Amino acid sequence: MKKLQITQQMVREGVVAVLRGETPEEVVEMAKQSIAGGIKVIEVTMTVPFALRAIEQLAKEYSSSAPADSDKYAIIGVGTALDPETARAAILSGAEFVVGPSLNPATVTLCNRYRIPVLPGxxxxxxxxxxxxxxxxxxxxxxxxxxxxxxxxxxxxxxxxANIMPTGGVSLSNLGEWIKAGAVAVGIGSDLTSEAVKTGDYSLVAKKAAQYIEAYKAAKA
Incomplete structure (x- = not known):
């Protein structure tokens, strides 16, 4: 049932923050700001050095089982999982969903074995x-x-x-078009964090996240 519940929660939330950074500490801060801004689904990519540390820390602090209106509610997953070994390591670190840039059948099999939602590119x-x-x-x-x-x-x-989640190139200006076209969710990457990284002000992530949630709700309405 957990796989079904996580999948339903991801669809209900509708927006996934795809986070990349130079350090696990930076990505954890991005994640916290994203969650504070209203994006409750966090994808930590394995391109982050020591990414599993970030996943483990976030998984300890947030939970998909917490009440949806709690400040401890979030769904933490892993991105850029190229193979089943990476996916399993992330799952053991607390990842509740797995995303890959391409379709790797062995990774899908591994995730199905452990009843973890998997979203291949x-x-x-x-x-x-x-x-x-x-x-x-x-x-x-x-x-x-x-x-x-x-x-x-x-x-x-x-x-x-087919349930489709576009990732890459989704912005505030076209999010509504993707949702109205039938996307079950959207993945938001560098547009969410680039300004914060450039200025060093990570509160900008929360502000941008809130704008994305507002745009998503408007599109659904």
Whole structure:
């Protein structure tokens, strides 16, 4: 049931913060600010040096089982998981979902074994169909900036059962278009954190996160 619950929570929240940084401490601060701003789904990418430290620290402080209105409520996951070894290490560190840049069948099998939601990156109908056959519940359309929201309608012609989350290139200006086109959620990357990194003021992450949540709610309404 936990896999189903996490998947439903991710869809309900609708916005995933995809966090990259130079240190685990920096990413933890980004995550805290994102959560404070209203983005409750946090993806710590494995490109972060010692990323598992950040996942472990965040998993100890936040929980998907906490009340949704609690300041301790968040869903912590791992991104850029290239293989099942990485996925398993992240799961043992507390990751509750796994995201990859591409479709790696062995990673999907590993996540299914431990009942962990897995969101592989796909670009083609063939890859999306393969992901569905492997038991994937949500497919990450990546890189999203290579497509327009019309891609979702095109995919859902032959594959209406596919749940799609675009990541890469999603911004405040086009988030609404993606949601209205049928995206079940969106992944937000550098646009969320770039200004904060440039200025050193990480409170800007919380402000940008709040803007994304506002845009998401407006699109859903």
């Amino acid at each position: 796909c670009m083609t109908i063939q890859e999306i169909q393969h992901a569905l056959e492997l038991g994937v519940d949500i497919v990450k359309l990546f890189p999203g900036n290579l497509f327009s929201p019309a891609m979702i309608k095109a995919v859902k012609g032959p594959l209406p059962q």
